Amino acid sequence: MGDKDIISKEIFQRMVRDFATYLFHLSVTEVEILETEHHRIEDRRADLVARVTGVDNQVFLLHIEIQNDNDPTMPKRMLRYLADILLAHPGLPPIKQYLVYIGKESLRMSSGLDLEQMPYRYSLIDMHQVDCQDLLKQDSPDAWVMAVLCDFNDRPPRTVIHEILTRLTERLHEAPPRLREYVKMLEILSTNRDLNLNIAEEFEMLTVIDLEKLPSYRIGEKRGIQKGIEKGIERGIERGIERGIEKGIEKGMAQGMEKGAYAKALAIASELLAAGFAPIQVAAFTQLSLEEVEALKKGKDA
Numbered sequence: 001m002g003d004k005d006i007i008s009k010e011i012f013q014r015m016v017r018d019f020a021t022y023l024f025h026l027s028v029t030e031v032e033i034l035e036t037e038h039h040r041i042e043d044r045r046a047d048l049v050a051r052v053t054g055v056d057n058q059v060f061l062l063h064i065e066i067q068n069d070n071d072p073t074m075p076k077r078m079l080r081y082l083a084d085i086l087l088a089h090p091g092l093p094p095i096k097q098y099l100v101y102i103g104k105e106s107l108r109m110s111s112g113l114d115l116e117q118m119p120y121r122y123s124l125i126d127m128h129q130v131d132c133q134d135l136l137k138q139d140s141p142d143a144w145v146m147a148v149l150c151d152f153n154d155r156p157p158r159t160v161i162h163e164i165l166t167r168l169t170e171r172l173h174e175a176p177p178r179l180r181e182y183v184k185m186l187e188i189l190s191t192n193r194d195l196n197l198n199i200a201e202e203f204e205m206l207t208v209i210d211l212e213k214l215p216s217y218r219i220g221e222k223r224g225i226q227k228g229i230e231k232g233i234e235r236g237i238e239r240g241i242e243r244g245i246e247k248g249i250e251k252g253m254a255q256g257m258e259k260g261a262y263a264k265a266l267a268i269a270s271e272l273l274a275a276g277f278a279p280i281q282v283a284a285f286t287q288l289s290l291e292e293v294e295a296l297k298k299g300k301d302a
Helices: 010-024 072-090 132-136 142-150 157-172 176-190 199-211 215-223 236-254 261-274 277-286 291-300
Strands: 028-033 047-054 060-069 095-101 112-113 120-121 125-126
Touching: 010 028, 010 047, 010 095, 010 176, 028 060, 060 072, 060 261, 072 095, 072 112, 072 120, 132 142, 132 157, 142 157, 157 176, 157 199, 176 199, 236 261, 261 277, 261 291, 277 291
Parallel strands: 060 095, 095 125
Antiparallel strands: 028 047, 047 060, 112 120
16 A cells, blocks of 8 residues: 555555545544554555444454455455454454455456355455445545445446546645545545556546635736745645736736726735735735735725
């Protein structure tokens, strides 16, 4: 599942919660990621172990493995993981193990072993049986991200990824840190699918295209803004504004200032303030002085 050393604990906690909720149908209230570096695990792409608290206050350990091929040794590996976890965390509550299969071929792996000493079983989730639309139709960014692991039903991977990224951007464009977290989750999970897509590049491209529809871009095109916002805006927004500014300079400089430009600038500033832009951003957009914008804001707040 990628380089765990550069993935935040918060992202892993959210991933465990999402797996439990949308795939395993477990009601979870608390998640604590447990250390697994000392486990003897060959394939580190999909190894999550967490202490989980359910809605009934029942505490258990949740072990998740994601597998993208039919490994005939998987039941033995799962048994060894179980032994490693028990040895590493003695005295902890019961363990629930889940193997999530996302491979292209039909599932051929067993969900356990019938040993002479004991029977051994774990839960096996076949993502071929999960329609991505079942998650995409949910009103939840978590479910949308989880859909990348599901069956696309002959839909092109880029189409599905674009739908997920578009929904995330529309829902979270005013909360850049959360948006980045979800995109990172999507990037992590997509590494377990042979999609041949760069999620970061797809996100950047979609963000720039979508931003051309925003008021900030249209104002730049009409007004010939000479400088962009100095801080507080994500890279995609900055690129969208820069492209709007360039086109605005080409047209606005040739046309010059229209009669009544000051009144129009005040009207635009009023709309931007109402939309939540900071005075310094509004001043950059409209070429009004910061004092004029702050005075306009005070008048609106009065």
